[in-house]
Amino acid sequence: MKNITIYHNPACGSSRNTLALIRHIGIEPQVIHYLENPPSEATLRELLSAMRFTPRQLLRTNVPEFLSCGLDNEGLDDDTIINAMLTHPILINRPIVVTNNGVRLCRPPEVFLDISPMPLLRDFVKENGDVIVARK
Known part of the structure; x- marks a missing residue:
């Protein structure tokens, strides 16, 4: 079985579509509901490094926490x-x-096909x- 992990928010259409796409291909991934089980600081830094993203590139700006944290x-x-993302995981873009x-940040879900x-x-x-x- 292929090992795949998705940091998932079931309230997000892109996240639901990406999870469904992974399953459509025939793989049952490890699903981490990151709002309830946020990544550790080390894991978040590893994910950012692997994606070659800055924290700002992974930051959600369309949630109230963005402004309330002064981001x-x-x-x-x-x-x-990063500290704001760890305190308020809703600030982490997904999936x-x-x-x-x-x-990869799989927005849109088709990005998953690259990996x-x-x-x-x-x-x-x-x-x-x-x-x-x-x-084909």
């Missing part, structure tokens, strides 16, 4: 942003998927009716 200040250092082929250990053999229909066409 709209462009001059904040990485440690401050993040980890496979042996890499780590999938198995090909998409059948078209996949997202919740909104959009189709991800199987790669």
